[in-house]
Amino acid sequence: MTSGTGPIGGSRDHPPVMGGVPPADPDFTGREAILEQIHEALQRREGARYLIGGGSGVGKSLIARQYAHRYAEHYDLIWWVPAATDIDANGSFLRLAEQIGLTVSHDHIARTVQGVRRALTRDPRIGSWLLVFDGAADIETLVSDYVPEGGPGRVLITSRDHRRPRWNRVGRLIDGRVVPRLDTAESLSLLRKVCPERVEPLGTGERLAEHLEHLPLALSQVGAFLRESPLETEEFFERFQERYTDMVTRMGTDDEHTAPLAAAWAIQAEELLGDTDDDTGRAVVELVRLCAFLAPLPLSRSFFTRARGLGDAPGRRGPFGDEVRLDRVLEFMRRRRLVSVDPGNDTFHLHELFQEVIRDSMPLVEKLRYRELARRVLAHNDPGEPADPAHRDRYLVLHAHVKESQAWSSRDPRVRSLVLNVIDFLTETGEYPKAVGVADQAVNAWGDDPASLMHARLRRNKIRRIHSEYATALAEARDIHREQLDRGGPEADETLEALRAVAIALSGLARFDEAEHLFEQILEHRRARTGSEPDAHTLEAAHDYAQVLQEQGRFDQALLVSERNLRERAALLGPDSVPTLRTDLNLGLTLMSLGRWEEARDRLEECMERFEAISAAETPHALQGLLFLALVHRDLGDTETGLEYSSRALALYRRHYPPTVRQTLYCRVVHMVTLTRAGRRDEAAEEARRVLPPTDERFPDGHPFPAWARVGIGIVLRAQGAFTRAAVMDQAALERLQRIYGPGSFTTLPAALNLATDLYGSERHADARELDALTEAGCRDLVADTHPILLTARRNHLVSRHTLGEDVKEEWSELRRTLAERFGSAHPSVASMSSYTRQDCDVLPVMVV
Known part of the structure; x- marks a missing residue:
């Protein structure tokens, strides 16, 4: 738990812990009845849930934010969870886990999420809590996957999806209401706060509110614009009506709700681009248009300061790599209510509806330009090491932006490299369906570039093997290898990579002799090229060769290869790199097979400690270590410890994989025997009854x-x-x-x-x-x-x-x-x-x- 002896959230004598809650909006007005209704509903009982529904831009998030600040004294912990995607929600739950003192697993996030739910339900030290889920797309999934089932807390949800009734999975109705647009009095109150001089003479404010259809987002933006613009109010009305009429004529009925905001933005963009004396306006438009093609997440300032060089092209005056200019641009956007800024986290956020309006307002050629620019910004933010646990948080965010910007459609080699790294990251962390989704898009889009296409196909091929689809993987790998052989010859890197995929598939089909021949051939090619200073590819080839020797029962030979490979990987990549640890695990397995159980146990335990130290204790590689430790402790007579390891491994394998893929079946058999050794024969017998049919099938x-x-x-x-x-x-x-x-x-x-x-x-x-x-x-x-x-x-x-x-x-x-x-x-x-x-x-x- 967190340090100290008091409740995690503090006592009511002190302010609550507030995690991720955006600052209160000084211009918030109206909605008093709604705030009181929310509080009354949430205070009726522990475990109450309340849904704030309504269309985009009506102020749902502002209401939730205002509630969190106004009624903070009733809670010990208030946590804001962006819920538009599981990526957003997961990241918030990881931070919440750290706050309440839980072990955080970036390698299987669902485990941490469930740990947080249990703690909120059961741990009295947390005190009274409030979770605010903002922008939920699917209420049922949110309740099922994230909302705690009990405990001394409350849940507030905002969502466009406001169909009623809403039930949680234990059959309790989620209370709530649909938020309407502002009424005339509330609209006038908001305008008087933002631009008091523009609501006179009498009736001007009412006309402005009517033109903007009482949409809070539009009122706030337009009010801030008029407050600082020399444009006369009557001229604004004339230009607004002209653009609004034109947009409604061209829009479908489903899109008409965006017309007021779109017309207002068109006027503002013209003003910003027309000011030739100050390039801030042009940089604002540049940044707004770019951000429209990113995921609707809070964006860090560093996201753009890393993108040095992108502002050097003719006509691009964005704040890329220039912190002073970025500060000036963001301050301008904050004053104009174009973004909400969170100084505590150094982030800013465009409203999702505003992003939609920006995208729809651009002609096709501009959409293509800014979408590609957004992708290049992403590429500048690629850490380049998807297997490094230190970069997990950044790749989680990059995955969301890659999807939103459809980065696989870019022809830029750096962007394509980012897409491949995102696939590797998703595979490394066990997010296989997501990895396949991105890989399929890349394969479909990269027909113009044989090298990039091959890399995408090989990554998809790897996931096929993970899911035991070895026959399909072998056929695909052979096709890829033939193409690369014709294109680059037998010793080209791409040809050897494709040949490796063929060898791994053969090994999975138990054609070990053929696989060994290919692995040995690859290793010889690599060593001949690198000599006494092997590179990462050579060491991976040695790892593969040692593994196929194990599979053939040639453990003495496998031991020699793995011992050398461990030394060389540690020297080149460091002793705590994931590839080095993989070889260390393999060495431990070989020692087990040679009967050197104590050495194997000590090596494996040390190896798992190093996985833990780099926050990679639940990666697919480390799960093998748990399995090996279950075996070696069981065989050394420590059945209780062996059962602890096999139970933990099985729980994690079941979260990572379906119950009948190879990885889970291996674990099930180890666990079954360990249960028998521990005297739990009925459980072991039930597993024995169920495990054989899928094993023979797979x-x-x-x-x-x-x-x-x-x-x-x-x-x-x-x-x-x-x-x-x-x-x-x-x-x-x-x-x-x-x-x-x-x-x-x-x-x-x-x-x-x-x-x-x-x-x-x-x-x-x-x-x-x-x-x-x-x-x-x-x-x-x-x-x-x-x-x-x-x-x-x-x-x-x-x-x-x-x-x-x-x-x-x-x-x-x-x-x-x-x-x-x-x-x-x-x-x-x-x-x-x-x-x-x-x-x-x-x-x-x-x-x-």
Whole structure:
């Protein structure tokens, strides 16, 4: 929680914590009855919700803002949540999580959002709170995903979507009302505050309000314009009526509501552009038009100061890269009510309706120009490192602007690079549907540029693989590779990237020999080019090669490749870069497979601490680390810790992925066996019943994972005493692994060990002994004397021999001493040796997710 000992939001003796609440509008007027109605409704009960509905520009947000400031003394915490998109709402909830002392996860934002909802519902230290959701597009989705279900708080929502009735998901009506435009008295009151000298003589204010159709946004802007303009009021009326009539003639009925604001802006823009003595006006128009093509979010000043050089082109006099000019322009826009400014956050915000009016008022050639200029501003704000957790907040905002500006339609290479980086960011953070959406747009738009098109197609191909669509991914990757081979030759970077996609797809289809050949070929090309100073592409190729060696059970070779690659990645990219940590995870997995469990545990735990330190503990890569830690702790006898890791991993995998994609299935099998080890056999049995059909559907015949799933299910069945059914699973697993890796390979040993236990449990002791002898002999040929698989094979063979009448007492005591030295006397494998009992083998050597 936050520091200090008092309530998070303070006590009623002190002002409330106010997060993101825009400053109060000094010109706010009228709406007194609405404010009182809102307060009365919200104070009736804890958990009350109130919806302020109405058309754009009627002042819904101003009313919510005024309520927050006027009635602040009734709350300990007031938090303003921009709710036009999930990007806005998520960012606000992340900041709220920090405020109330929760762990913030940028890697899976939904988890943090739900944590905030729970805390607001249950934590009394937060006190009485008010959440203001401004500009919600979909009330039902907002209530379902963001609004807390209880607690000592209230919720205020503004939305154009004001259909009634509104129900939350527990069946309680959301109270509310539709906000009308101002009445004549309220309009006059507003104009007298903004431009008192322009409402005289009698009747002038009424005419002005009528012309602007009593729309608060238009009244505020026009009043501020007239206050500072030399234009006579009567001349304004004449010019307004002329433009208004012309616009209504050309508009459809659905757009007529924007005509007053559009006509007023046309007059103001003419005045600003016509002043040749001061370039501020032209810069204002430039900035307003550009911002019209960005998402309706608060915009940071730094967003434009980073865009140095954009103002140098002829005719462009915007404040790009010039802080002094930007300050002057924003101050002018603030006085003219063209933007709302939040000095505390150093941001400004154009009203969404004003943005719409600006876009619609421009001729096509100007729309194209300013949309492209907006895209170039975005490109200047690209950090260029989408995998770096430090840039998550900026990429969240850039994604919203990329969508709004349709940045994929740009031909500028820098803008296209930004689009690719946004796709990478969305993929890195597990936002796969959004990543596919942007990638599809890029693929459709970039036919003029083969290189950019290839990069977009490869990113989409990667997401296909993540979703287990390996056959489709392979066909697409081969097409891309053929095209690049013809275009650039076999050693071009683009050709090698496409070939890598082919190799990864082959690996996913369990065609490991073919994949290894390609990965080795790519690595040789890369190393030949870079020599003793490998670049990032070379190190990625080495990572791929080590991984395919693991998948083939060649762990000693994989260890050598990964150890070298870890050193080189750390030297080039830093020890805490995500690529370096990925190789570290791979190295930990290899150590597990080699039976070096303690080393693996220590390495993996350190690796996860480093993921945590860079705020990347819930990226898809780090989720593998949780899974590996569940395995290694379980096998080291710490079942409770193993279950904690597997439970956490499964919850996160289910949030990142559908329940039947490969990543989740891997985790489900690990968790299933861990549940069995923890004595939660009913839960494990239920998972065993459900996991096999999607596993067989998702993996091809030649893939080893369905065999490992059957090994896991066999463990669950044996725990229930169902040895015959377990034998069916283990026999099928053994046959499959032998087909893939060959008889007697290391990877077949766990299935053979467990099948012998099935035979023993079915009282086929002689058959069990025969298989035990063969398996132990195979282990001795392949692994070190202290490898856990060999120790399990020795134990099980001794039990079979003992049951058949042999005297194995001395050998049993010797094995017990070996196990105690290897794992400690508290390990279950040692403690259980008080009697001649067999042990399962649940090592999963092939676990590259």
